[in-house]
Amino acid sequence: MRRFAILSLLALVPFVSAVSSQAYTWKNVKIGGGGGFVPGIVFNPSQKGLAYARADIGGAYKLNSDDSWTPLLDFANDTIWDYWGVDALATDPIDPNRLYLATGMYTNSWDPSNGHILISTDQGKTFTPSALPFKVGGNMPGRGMGERLAIDPNSNNILFFGARSGNGLWKSTNFGATWTQVSSLPSTGTYVPDPTDTTGLNSDKIGISWVTFDSTSSSSGKATPRIFVGVANQGSDNIFMSNDAGTSWTALQGTNTSWIPHKGVLSPAEKSLYISTSDGAGPYDGTLGGVYKYNITSGAMINITPVSGSDLYFGFGGVAVDLQKPGTVMVAALNSWWPDGQIFRSLDGGNTWSALWAWESYPTLNRNYAYDDSLAPWIGPDETASDITMQIGWMMESLVIDPFDSNHWLYGTGETIYGGHDLLKWDTTHNVTLKSLADGIEETSIQGLISPPVGPPLLSSVGDVGGFVHTDLTKAPTTEFTNPTWSSSSDLDFAGNTPTMIVRIGTGDSSEGKQVALSYDSGNTWSQDYGAADNIEGGKVALSANGDTVLWLSANGGVLVSQYTSSFTAVPTLPSTATAIASDKKNDSVFYGAAGSGFYLSTDGAKTFSVTKGGLGSSTSPVKIVVHPNITGDVWVSTDKGLFHSTNMGSSFTAIPGVSEAWAIALGAPAEAGGYPSIFAAASIGGVGYFRSDDTGATWVQINDATHGFGSASANVLTADPRIYGRVYIGTNGRGIFYGDKA
Structure with missing residues (x-):
């Protein structure tokens, strides 16, 4: 048996005060919540209103009484x-x-x-980490399965955790400490x-x-003997049951073993x-699957899949039962990409089902819901016309009903959390309100930020959302x-002399059009730059001071350049290994680039570059x-x-003392x-953190x-406000955008 011990609490939140600090708020x-996948939502069955959500790259969240x-x-x-x-919560x-x-x-x-089990005894205000001897994959395939982590409902010192990568099932008897x-x-x-x-992303086991305890098989204070475990197998046994608290296991028969079990949810009263189940691990795949009901008393496994034949073109993800109304069960299509996602509801334990939408006759779609995106109106659209697609959502692995309120339900999608407070209307008028309810879950991955000196204070480039x-x-x-x-x-940039002119870059392909767009009114309206070639995308961009040239x-x-929206042409004199570019904000002809330890200057509108005399020390990766x-x-x-400063177009550079490494940087008011x-x-200035200098780097x-670590410093982007002294914007890889002001 392999064992591991709990880490010191001091290792949880390292904070190096290498320089003086200044309090910031x-x-x-606010983007309104959403922007990323919410693979898990869990209600506590004992305390009314207590619920948590987990994100694949944005951490975990606690539900508030106002739905935020x-x-x-x-x-x-x-x-x-x-x-x-x-990857799991309990x-x-x-x-x-x-x-x-x-x-x-x-x-x-x-x-x-390696991964950790974070342990909180105060509903997430503080955590103590328990180190695992293997990795955990919160952003890996199959992250919507679960929950992989479960607490014994009769003896809460006992926990089980199902690992990835062939590492198997693990048990703790001391509240997760070992x-x-x-x-x-x-x-x-x-x-x-x-x-x-x-890459190992899709080739790992x-x-x-999931792990599910049968709370009815024991009484309080005694270890629960009956435990169910779902395992990601195809073509072999993949659901197992123990009747002796995990000492021995038997396979449950009766499901299609070519489909992987995604959820196993207990209905205690039944x-x-x-x-x-689904034929893929999710969250993006899944073209076939089924729903089953295992009768614990009789041992019968019943196929209760809501649809069949040509109507079954998806697997199944989220499952919810109503603890107030035994026999009420809901299940979500994991990925029904067209015409929309789908959710089914049964009042009789899966014997009969009703759907959230149905074809009247193609192409007319009857939608049994209203739509409310008031908290995040960009998600839209508000209409419920029959030709609108993908309103319900996709990647729907989490689906829950409040155990204390049959009207309250939530489900996670690839973009947000939906749900509402009128679920019982499904059974009467059959018209519920789907509302975006992810306020506070800012899960976006920010790729670029600018704060021009005029117009809106901030514009953003965002992964999976656009910006x-x-x-x-x-x-x-x-x-x-x-x-x-x-x-x-x-990425995006503004013209220094005409800052209402903006350029942005997309990361799609020809199906999404050419990947350069220009705005002449601070981003309110855009026009595609037809000088861009098809199937060229992504990367960094710089707009000349007058806005006529895009590098x-x-x-x-x-490396490509275009003037006056003409066709982009190659710039061979700036090395293909370049990792950073910029335009001068006053001189329309001047651009800059950096590759390795070399700094490059163009004085002819980025047509040609030459390396300057001033180098970047021993740098290998300019940022x-x-x-x-x-x-x-x-x-x-x-x-x-480190961090380097030049006042003469790169003819010479000064290395800023005390800065051993720097990533995102910005100039502000x-x-x-x-x-x-x-x-x-x-940067790293006696330790990694976020710093401000008001004297050109002499002091920081x-x-x-x-309490604000902002995740990985090397993955984040910065811009500073040129109109408000001290204000900075931090774009994170998973928690959206923060803005900070001197407290």
Whole structure:
């Protein structure tokens, strides 16, 4: 038996005060909730109103009485950034103050760290980590299965956790402090989504799908003997039952073993286990599947799949039972990509079902719901016309009914949380209200930020969403970037002399149009740049001072330039290894680039570049170039070997003392009118953190604290407000955008 011990609490939130600190107030720039996958939502069965949600890259959240959510893991910093990947959660049915989270982002080489079980005894206000001897995959395939972590409902010192990667089933008898592997389970899971994937993302074993205790098989104070475990196998036994608290196991027969069990949800009053299955691990795949009901008393496994034949073109994910109304069960299509997602509801234990929508006759669709996106109006559309698709959602692995309120339900999608407070109307008028209810779950991955000196205070490039004009930081935008609309965008920039001119870059392909767009009114309207070639996308962009020239360091087409929206042409004199570019904010002809330890200058509108005499020390990976808004040639460069400053177009550089590594940097409003801009940096200055200098790097103050770590510093982006001294914006990889002001 392998064992491991709990870590010191001091290891949980390291905070190095290498320089003086200044108190900052941090708030999310409100996008309205959503923007990412919510694979798990769990209600506590003992305390009314207590519920938690987990995100694949955005941490965990606690539900508030006003339907908003409070983030619990914002302390995650560069050392423990992978805490934002939550692969399972469990809330204690005996002691509702206890909460457990299984954290870790990837099981492949992208995340070098083993996972943890985070233990809270105060509903997530504080955590103590218990180290696992293997990795956990909160952002891996199959992350919507579960829950993999379960608390014994009769003896809450006992927990079981189902691991990935063939690591099997684990048990704790001391509230998660130490763990022992359960070697008697017949299978640890053999299914991998794609054995040929050399990255390890899709070629790792999914492992254990879920763990469910049968609370009716024991009484309080005694270990629950009956436990069910779902395992990611195809073509072999994949659901197992123990009647001796996990000492021995038998396979449950009667399901289609070519389909993987995604959920196993107990209905105590019925003494039944409801099981959803799909032929893929999810969350993106799944073209076939079924729903089953296991009668614990009789041992019968009954197929209760809501649809069959040509109507069955998806697998099943989320399952919910109504503890107030035994026999009421709901199940979600994991991925019904067209014309919409689908949810089914039964009042008689799965004998008969009704659906959230149905064809009247093609192409007319009867939608049995109203739609309310008032908290995140950009999600839209508000209409319920028959030709509108994908309103209900996709990647629907989490589906729950409040155990104290049959009207209250929630389900997670690939973009947000939906639900409402009128679920019982489904059974009468058959017209419920689907409402976006993810307020506070800012789960977006931010790729780029700009804060121009005029117009809206902030514009963002966002993965999986596209991006926004943020005219009011406290209100959700009404719409994403449109015309053109891309699923993701990688970067944007403004023209220094005409800052209402904006350029943005998409990360799609030719099906989403050419991936360069221009705006002449601060992002309110856009026009596609037809000079861009098809199938070139992503990367970084710089717009010349007058807005006539676009320099594009693309992800797959090299370095390109275009003037007056003409066809983009290659720039061979800026190395293909370049990792950073920028435009001068005053001189329309001047651009800058960096590759390795070399700094490159163009004085002919980015047509040609030459390496300057001033180098970037021993740098191998420049990250960001920022330019003084009013002085040509005054540039800053962040690199893996420190922070460098030039006042002469790169002819010479000064390495800023004390900065050993720097990632995102930004220039903001000066401390005094007419003074030099404040510089902000995500950097290592005696320790990794976020810093501000008002004297060109001579001294620094640390502006983040132990409760605001912002995840991985190297993955984040910064911009600073040129109109408000001290204000900085941090775009994170999973928790949206924060803005900070001096407290």
